[in-house]
Amino acid sequence: MSYYFVVVSPTDTPMFEYTFGTSKAGGSGQAHFRNGESSRYMNQFIIHAAIDVAEEVQWLSPNMWLKVIDHYAPTNSHISCFMTGTNVRFMLLHQPGGPPAAAGSRTSTLSSSSIAQNPLSPQTDEAIRQFMTEVYEVWVKTMMNPFYKIGDEIKSPAFRARVAAAGRKWL
Amino acid sequence: MTSQGDGSAGQPPTDSSLPTLDIPKTRSIATNESPETSSTSSLPLRPASPSLLASRSSTLSGILSRSSSPNGRSSLSLSRFARSSTASPLSNIADSNDETRTLIVRSFSPVVGVLASEEADNLAREKGFQHGFASVIQPYGERVPGKVVVRDSVGASRSWEDFGVRFLNLKDSIQGQAGRGPEILDTLEDLVEQYLEQHTGEYISHGFHEMSPYYRLFLSRLLSSQPPSQHEAFSHPVAAVITISSSTPSPIETLRNLYAQTAQGGLAPPPYANPEYLRYYLLVHDDDKDDFAKSSALFDQMKRHFGLHCHLLRLRSMSCSEEDQDGEEMPQQEWLSASADLSKLQETTQLVELDAIPAPRIFSTDAAAIRTFVRELVSQSIVPYMEQRISLWNEQIASRRRGISGRFMSLSKRWGGVGGLGLSRTSSASNLSSTSSSSGNYDSLQGYYRWDAPEALLRKLADFATMLRDYKLAASTYELLRSDYSNDKAWRYLAGANEMCCVSNLLNPLLSSSSTSSSSSKSLPKLETFDSMLEASSYSYLTRCNEPALALRSILLTIELLKVRGRLASELASKWAIRALDLNLASQGTSSHVLISERVASCLAGNRPSQSSTTTITNHHPASTGFSLSHRTRHAAFWSLTSAEEWMKLGRASFAAARLDDAHELYAELKHHEASISSKGFKDMNEFMDELSLAVRMKLGQARQRGISGASATGNLVEPLGADPLGVSGEAEEVLEEQLEKLDGKPKGHQRQLTLNSNVDAMAGPMSPGRQRGDPLGADDDFE
Numbered sequence: 005m006s007y008y009f010v011v012v013s014p015t016d017t018p019m020f021e022y023t024f025g026t027s028k029a030g031g032s033g034q035a036h037f038r039n040g041e042s043s044r045y046m047n048q049f050i051i052h053a054a055i056d057v058a059e060e061v062q063w064l065s066p067n068m069w070l071k072v073i074d075h076y077a078p079t080n081s082h083i084s085c086f087m088t089g090t091n092v093r094f095m096l097l098h099q100p101g102g103p104p105a106a107a108g109s110r111t112s113t114l115s116s117s118s119i120a121q122n123p124l125s126p127q128t129d130e131a132i133r134q135f136m137t138e139v140y141e142v143w144v145k146t147m148m149n150p151f152y153k154i155g156d157e158i159k160s161p162a163f164r165a166r167v168a169a170a171g172r173k174w175l
Numbered sequence: 176m177t178s179q180g181d182g183s184a185g186q187p188p189t190d191s192s193l194p195t196l197d198i199p200k201t202r203s204i205a206t207n208e209s210p211e212t213s214s215t216s217s218l219p220l221r222p223a224s225p226s227l228l229a230s231r232s233s234t235l236s237g238i239l240s241r242s243s244s245p246n247g248r249s250s251l252s253l254s255r256f257a258r259s260s261t262a263s264p265l266s267n268i269a270d271s272n273d274e275t276r277t278l279i280v281r282s283f284s285p286v287v288g289v290l291a292s293e294e295a296d297n298l299a300r301e302k303g304f305q306h307g308f309a310s311v312i313q314p315y316g317e318r319v320p321g322k323v324v325v326r327d328s329v330g331a332s333r334s335w336e337d338f339g340v341r342f343l344n345l346k347d348s349i350q351g352q353a354g355r356g357p358e359i360l361d362t363l364e365d366l367v368e369q370y371l372e373q374h375t376g377e378y379i380s381h382g383f384h385e386m387s388p389y390y391r392l393f394l395s396r397l398l399s400s401q402p403p404s405q406h407e408a409f410s411h412p413v414a415a416v417i418t419i420s421s422s423t424p425s426p427i428e429t430l431r432n433l434y435a436q437t438a439q440g441g442l443a444p445p446p447y448a449n450p451e452y453l454r455y456y457l458l459v460h461d462d463d464k465d466d467f468a469k470s471s472a473l474f475d476q477m478k479r480h481f482g483l484h485c486h487l488l489r490l491r492s493m494s495c496s497e498e499d500q501d502g503e504e505m506p507q508q509e510w511l512s513a514s515a516d517l518s519k520l521q522e523t524t525q526l527v528e529l530d531a532i533p534a535p536r537i538f539s540t541d542a543a544a545i546r547t548f549v550r551e552l553v554s555q556s557i558v559p560y561m562e563q564r565i566s567l568w569n570e571q572i573a574s575r576r577r578g579i580s581g582r583f584m585s586l587s588k589r590w591g592g593v594g595g596l597g598l599s600r601t602s603s604a605s606n607l608s609s610t611s612s613s614s615g616n617y618d619s620l621q622g623y624y625r626w627d628a629p630e631a632l633l634r635k636l637a638d639f640a641t642m643l644r645d646y647k648l649a650a651s652t653y654e655l656l657r658s659d660y661s662n663d664k665a666w667r668y669l670a671g672a673n674e675m676c677c678v679s680n681l682l683n684p685l686l687s688s689s690s691t692s693s694s695s696s697k698s699l700p701k702l703e704t705f706d707s708m709l710e711a712s713s714y715s716y717l718t719r720c721n722e723p724a725l726a727l728r729s730i731l732l733t734i735e736l737l738k739v740r741g742r743l744a745s746e747l748a749s750k751w752a753i754r755a756l757d758l759n760l761a762s763q764g765t766s767s768h769v770l771i772s773e774r775v776a777s778c779l780a781g782n783r784p785s786q787s788s789t790t791t792i793t794n795h796h797p798a799s800t801g802f803s804l805s806h807r808t809r810h811a812a813f814w815s816l817t818s819a820e821e822w823m824k825l826g827r828a829s830f831a832a833a834r835l836d837d838a839h840e841l842y843a844e845l846k847h848h849e850a851s852i853s854s855k856g857f858k859d860m861n862e863f864m865d866e867l868s869l870a871v872r873m874k875l876g877q878a879r880q881r882g883i884s885g886a887s888a889t890g891n892l893v894e895p896l897g898a899d900p901l902g903v904s905g906e907a908e909e910v911l912e913e914q915l916e917k918l919d920g921k922p923k924g925h926q927r928q929l930t931l932n933s934n935v936d937a938m939a940g941p942m943s944p945g946r947q948r949g950d951p952l953g954a955d956d957d958f959e
Contacts, residue, residue, distance in 0.1 A: 016851035045859035052857055053813045056806065077753045 005123075006035040006099045007175060008047040009167065011143070013155060014091040016055060018048075020158040020167075027172040037099055039079050050076045051095050054083040058095070062087055068140075069133050072124065082123040086136035088143070094136055098123055098175075135174040142166040275386060275735045280682065281337060282398035282510070285557060285642050287316065287455075288345030288412035290437060292429050294420040295459050303494035303535065308418055308459070309344045311490075311537075314506045315545045316342045319553045326562055327645035328569055335644065340553055341399075341510055345415055345442055359400050359724040360761070362513040367393050367766050369520055371827065386777075390770045394735070397728055400512035404725075405447040405623040406671040408638040412444075414453035414557050421458065421465040426473055427480060430456055447623040449635060453560045455484045455552060461492045484556050488548045495536040503542055505535040561639050568636040569648070572629050576655055617663040624668070630659050634668065641675065646683040653679060657708075667722075670715035673708040674729035680705075681736035702747055709733050709751060717758060727760040731771075738778050746807070749778035766825060772818040773834065780811035780841060812841035820867055828874035835868055 011020040025035040037043030054074040061070050074083040079099060086094040100123050122128060146152060146163045291299075291308035299308040316339060323338035367389060386394075403410040417433045419426050434454060436442045444450050456477055460470040467489075474487040495502040511519065616628035624631040637652035653676035660669040709730065716726035730751050737748040752775040761767040819834035842848045852861050 016845070016847040017856040045863040048857040048860040049813050049816070049863075052851070052860060053809045056809045077757045 005101070005175070006037050007171065008035070008037075008043075008051070008097040009139075009171070010048075010051050010095045010097075011158065012051070012055065012093040012095055015155075016052070019092070019156070020163070022164065022167055022171070023047075024168065024171050024175075026175055028175070033172065037079070038101060043079075046079065047081070047097050050074075050079070050081050051083060051097055054085070054095060054097075055093070057083075058085045058087065058093055061085070069136060071129060084129075084132050084136070086133075086140065088140065092143075094139060094143075096132060096136070098128075098132070131174045135170050138170040138174070139167055142170070275739075276682070277337060278391065278395055279398070279678070279732060279735060280644060281317075281339060282395065283409060283638075283641050284317075284339045284341050284510075285413040285561070286410055287340045287342050287552075287557070288415040288437075289342050289418065290345040290415055290433055290442065291418040292420065292423050292433060294423045295418045298420050298422070298459060298461060298490065298492050301492045301494065302490070302537070307344065309342055312416075312545055312549065313342045314508045315542070315549050316340045317506075317509050320546050320550055321554075323554050323558060325558055325643045325645075327643070328565060328640070328648045333644070338553065339510075340413075340549075340557065342416070343412075345412065345437065359397075359402075359513060360727065360767070362517060363393060363396055363400070364761075364765050364767050366396060366513050366517050366520075367770070369517065371766055387770060387773055389766070390774065393767060393770055394731060395510065396513040396516060397724065397731065399510045400514065401725065401728065403448070404667070404671075405445070406634070406665075406667040407675070408449070408635045409642070411448040411635075412452050413561060413639075413642070414455055414552075416455045416457050416552070418457040418459060421460045421470045421473070426458070427476065430477070430481070444626075446625050447631065449626040449631075453484065453556060454481075455486070455556055456481045457548070458485070458487050460487060460489045462489050463492045486548050486551060489544050490541050491538055495538050495541075497536065499536070499538070501539050502536045503539050505537050505542075558643070561643055565636055565639050565643070565645070565648070568632055572632055573636060573652055573655065576629075576633070577651070615663050617665045617668075619664065622665075622667065624665070630656065630663070630665075630668070633659075634672070637675065637679075641679055641682075644682075646679045649679040650676060650683060666715045666719040670712040670720065670725070670729070673712035673715070674725075674732070677705050677708050677712070677729070677733045678736065681733065681740070702743055705733065705737065705744075706747060713754075713758070717760075723760050726758070727755060730755045730760070731774075734774065734778065738781055745778050745781045749775050749807070749810075752778055764821075764824065769818050769821040769825065769830075772814055772821060776811050776814035776818060776834075776837065779807040779814060780837075808841050808844055812838045815841060816864065816867070819871070823867065823871060823874070826874075828871050831867075831871045832875060835864075835871055838864075 005026040007024050007026070009020075009022045009024070010018045013019045023035045025033050027033045035043075037047070039046055053076070057073045058070065061073050068087050068089075070085040070087055072082050073085045075081070076083075080101070081097050081099045084096045084098065086096075088094070142163055143158075146158060146160055147154070149160070152158070152160075289309035289312070296307040299306075299311050302311065304310045319338050319340070322334040322336055324332050324334045325338075326332050370389060370392060401410060415437055417430060417437070419429050419433075423429050437454065438450065458470065458474050458477060460467060470487065474485065477485050616624050616630055618624070624634075626632075626635075633652055633656055637649045637656065640646070640649035640652065653672050656672040657669065657676060660672055712729045713726045716722045716729060734748040734752050734755075737744045737751075739745070752771055755761065756768060756771055756775075761771050815834045815838040819831040819838060822828075822831035822834060842852055845851065850856050852864070854861055
């Protein structure tokens, strides 16, 4: 499973981008998108397209956690979205598969393998929700930084490290 | 769009995309004036002889331009100009929807087999039609002149202007042409390639709502190239025209022999096709050679022997040459199967090379006679025959099945086996001969129902109703059949019933008016129903029957019909279009694949709100429904871009440019597009778009250089360049370098950017040095 996480500002610009792979089931934490090199811009396109759906779904659900909102079939990418009160959107693109894990990693539990393989299972959903919630906490703290101007790109290395940690922990 | 890091410059991206917009337009105007018609201004587009070009462009324009005038067959000279009307912005949404609908409606037209005696075929050959008598009347059947009145099952009459029948050689319609499943798709692909090939560089503009003429071609050929199959009666003959000519030695005997052939001889239909179709007897009188009094007497004799279904057709046996004043060109045949069209294309290409282009011509009197014959055949024989069959079967089989006892019967059949079966057998019709199998009427070994099984007759009833455009009856009958087929595990039949159930429900005009609003109407089945029916049909076609062409047909038909039924429906349509790509029904890297991705974009773009409503409403609280806000503009733009990129990979820069413009236009509709799609926003995305448009422009410029050699530097008004072509190329090269540098991530100043934009037209001039740099860019853009 490979992930691409973006924080999208209310004016549809990315404030923070982070690409990573799963750390469960012996994953190296490196992203292996199946569309290879082109995934760099393709993921942005897919996320950008999914804003359409986010704009629609946000009015239909009372929750901040909007679950999987979109699916891009050609690369089998799913997009989950978490919406903050100020219309900042946390978008996570997750793509199952990639190269199979190393042969020795048979010890993984059932639940973690289902996260890696099935993007629509309740376990995956729950894991992403936990991830989003954690990122949200960190994000709120970053926003409170007096040196941060609202709407700017988030450059704080601490924020990046915390997001990476959350990714390792839940995904 | 060329990127500009400096957001405060406020250079709207539409500005920079304007030059690309210009390019195809000027081109298409230039090519519209084909060398024959224009006097001076046309320039050679490619190194070919003018006659070759003219004849080819007229073939294509004849086929493509018919899209713009579905209601009247325009003459060829008109249709050559009709292409420009395809590009006109005046054509509105409703028109193009109707057009798609018309195409689909007309594709379900009755098939009439033609069985001609030796002498009749010879007469056709004398007239210059190598493929026998059927090919003489074929083009005239597609649109029956005048209105055809059809009475539906409840007795209401409706008249149709565009009713048509398809004449086929009886042999073909019984035994089927070669080519199944995957082969059809390959042939189609070849065909589209051929048409694209003939029009390299030329771009026919169409908006999001209009159908690309090439897609239209693809769809109509797909619809008309299905070989006869056991599971649907569309390709089984509804009638046969048994033809003799006045020179046939023993006319009545010959007619009897020919009839016998259709009944039990070599041309007897297979056991799944109904052999009880209408026989129509045609006497062709040779006006040039034979005595009319004699033929008239013979015709009277025919009428005595064979009843009312007879006609006397007076034709001249001489071939009509260019010089004859009273001749006219044959109308072009619209419904050809892909393979037939392909072979025809190759034939013309060969003839063109021999420098002899015989446009098929026919005497006006002959044409009038044939039109009268077709009209009489359809309105006095075929339609009444079909109406009568429908009411008969409806009464005998369908209504019993529909009633409460019918439910019981199908239950008892399911549970009780033989007893229930006997009941249904006796209740249906006395003329049904019994089949031997005891476990139902489906022969699972051979995979068909015998033609006289109630299930097969019901299917035939539904197909007849579809052909006569009584979609309500058709839909309810297909509905009935779905459960029957699924009980019998007749997969192919099941897939067909599901497919046609979708199509006939969606074609039903009574439901369409209420369901065009955002919520789908009550009378129309829920969207989930269509989803599951389509799922069932495509799965059965593809996995159980290995018929990708049929699967593609079912998906494309439903997409086209769903697309216009409100937002949710068109979202479903786009989902299925993507699904069709996903199922590999059109393989990656082929033009049909691109055509379908264009369709995805069009489905998604179809129901975005108008510009004003987005800007006003989104600022406030959402409308109470919450639906009016939703749109798929970004998705549509994304898919436009995808198809642009795929066209580019296929080397069709002008198509790519058009799709790219679409994408820019769509992105420009977004509220935050300036911030979002720039080097400050989604960086990589922006970069990719720039690379793509640069590659497209370079390729276009190159094509231009080959075609119009430097004469194109006219649009450059902002910064006039020297007339010296070398100067132009030098400048263009410099500009290119700048742009490439910028793509490497070194943003330049605002001033330079402006120069760049104003020079885009100059870039379209000669600029060979750009090529080496441009191509790797195009090749590296790997989408998947």
